[in-house]
Amino acid sequence: MNFIIGIVGLAGHIALLLWGTRMVQTGIQRAFGPSLRTFLGRTLSNRFKAFVAGLGVTAILQSSTATGLMASGFAAGGLVGLMPALSVMLGANVGTTLIVQVLAFDVAALYPALILAGFIMFKRNGNPQIHDLGRVVIGLGFMLLALHQLLGMMTQYEGSAALSFILKSIAAAPILSVLLAAALTWAAHSSVAIVLLIMSLATKGLIDPYQAFALVLGANLGTAINPVVEGNSDGDLASRRLPFGNLLTRVVGVIAALAALGPLTEIMGILDDDASRSVANFHTVFNLVLALLFMPLLQPYADFLVKMLPQKINDADPSRPRYLDAGAKETPVVALGAASREALRLTDVLKEMITGAKAAVSSTDRRALAELRKKDNILDSLNTAIKTYLTSIDPDELGEADRVRMDEILLFSMNLEQAGDVLDQNLLPHLAKRVRRGLTFSKLGQEELCLLFDRLVSNLDTAAALFMSQDERLARSLADEKVFFRRVERETTAAHFDRLRKGGLDTMETSSLHLDLIRDMKSINSHLIAATAYPVLEKQGELLQSRLSSIEPAIQ
Incomplete structure (x- = not known):
């Protein structure tokens, strides 16, 4: 004993x-x-x-x-x-x-x-x-x-004696x-x-x-x-x-x-x-x-x-580039087209993450959330591959239009990867907190969040189309979405404070979480606009440098 x-x-x-x-x-x-x-x-x-x-x-x-x-x-x-x-x-x-x-x-x-x-x-x-x-x-x-x-x-x-015998053996x-x-x-x-x-x-x-x-x-x-x-x-x-x-x-x-x-x-x-x-x-x-x-x-x-230990080429690996042909770098216009096709794959991965996040508003599946977070690694890998590919093209072979397009591709890829980071580091952890603490959004709250996720997916599709077409009207339409998400955040914040004033402590935590999710979606939407709409509008001279009044303050 x-x-x-x-x-x-x-x-x-x-x-x-x-x-x-x-x-x-x-x-x-x-x-x-x-x-x-x-x-x-x-x-x-x-x-x-x-x-x-x-x-x-x-x-x-x-x-x-x-x-x-x-x-x-x-x-x-x-x-x-x-x-x-x-x-x-x-x-x-x-x-x-x-x-x-x-x-x-x-x-x-x-x-x-x-x-x-x-x-x-x-x-x-x-x-x-x-x-x-x-x-x-x-x-x-x-x-x-x-x-x-x-x-x-x-x-x-x-x-x-027993321990001594074991150690000596x-x-x-x-x-x-x-x-x-x-x-x-x-x-x-x-x-x-x-x-x-x-x-x-x-x-x-x-x-x-x-x-x-x-x-x-x-x-x-x-x-x-x-x-x-x-x-x-x-x-x-x-x-x-x-x-x-x-x-x-x-x-x-x-x-x-x-x-x-x-x-x-x-x-x-x-x-x-x-x-x-x-x-x-x-x-x-x-x-x-x-x-x-x-x-x-x-x-x-x-x-x-x-x-x-030779490398295994796995064509089914979603993080592996599919269109970045090293031989195409000799012809920049072809290489830029290949990089554009690869960049569009980022939208597919990001759409899967947003759609999965929408499902997690009412789901309690922690494993599904963990799988969604892994998709951010795919975005990171593809973004790195695109940057490495484009920056390895001989700059002397690029014309002025080629340089502009290269910058557009890099900006698009970078912003979509950063949108994925917001999902991975902020939005999905907020949803995981809801599951972990056993919180449930109201039916009205779930409907509002799901509608916003749908709108985010629609904006992502618009950003992908704009990335290829560079259409000014489409750019204006997408840029207006920033105003919409800003208004939703303002109204949700006001409603949250109103609940606190009325003493709604039972819904305070879900209300705060609801607000956090909307802020995250607003941030993701901002990256989509920065990726495509702003560059087009800036090129056309249609983008203001600041939202501040143009009236200069008097110098004292």
Whole structure:
């Protein structure tokens, strides 16, 4: 019975450690995720910048997996080469060791202060960033609390014959230690948590340094398995180049370190005789040496991975361009026509998203909403492909009319992609909030929203026709829609305030949500007008520069 209670207690403390690690990762991603992604995307110009960026982003996120997903997205989208993406992963592997270095010191006494400070920050709902950072601080407190409890629990088992027998049996064959730690890390999805657990075992003398280092090697191997196993399952081997390449570097490093583990153990013992610090140092040194060895070889290594994992051409993939013929770039007028046809595909995807959003006004299907949000990735991919295609045309081959048309295509593509972002980041999350909170719009409210969605679809069809025809009358008609949506927003806002004055608290939340949706639709409509109507009207000299009165204020 005591054994079962002990196992449950150990599992609970490990679960707390994992949960604390997750809170740190998710809190940072919520607070700084988009900024970190932008920063990472800007620094992938060469291997050295990419390495530093990967190290820095992972040191903040404390998740090499999250950094790897960002880098994989850039590489799969063709925005960066495989070589700098591999360099990012080398930096990420070093970055994830930094929190282990910090926690290797005796800082467990700080956990009550961290949890208290984090709770106070978390309650600051008025400032989303402080709220998310509070989650991070609470997570750190939980990690320290779990480590403190683990050390206390390990003390109880220092003299345990059963535990000693199990650990000694594994220690007899270092490869078993490597495989055990790799399996645990794969299951836990966190090398940080497993290395911290190894540090606890080493600190209490339950394992010797040799076995501790073998377990650390396993943890480094296990953290690279998840992206390969759980990666893109569409059958395209090219999408697995980065995770497979990262795993292969780890396998090479683990085999080499395992062969020299005896001398390495002696060297690490000379550098620091503290068991906890020694484990953390070995973890960092392993990843640093691996990075130094592979950095000069990244280009041939990337070429090898490209040959081994060729790209699969999937004609059914909606995010894959269909009309961007590379050979047509020699004849700009043909290339511009191909880009125009590709740009019209954006309207089809956006229409599917708007139609799906209309259905979600009364539906409770969360899965359908999640599928709709994935369509924004199609818009992003097509917009990127169109921009890359057009900007690669030799500018000397373009006439004045060709340059104007190119700008029109780029503006159209960009605005439709941004309209998709409004749907993905604002409108669909508002609908998801309705489902999550069990809210229901009134019958009149549902009818109004559905009519506005229908009007938005009609305006999208008009924008597509205008994009091809450049007709001034059509442009005026579409531009007038901005006045309509502005009036609807004004009237809805007035009705919302009227409900609040009358004390209609029961409908306050749905009324506020209704207003949010109308504002989102107004924003989407504005992108449609900016994509097509404004350029035509501006070309004809029919567009005012400002809605302000032309009467200049007197100069005092």
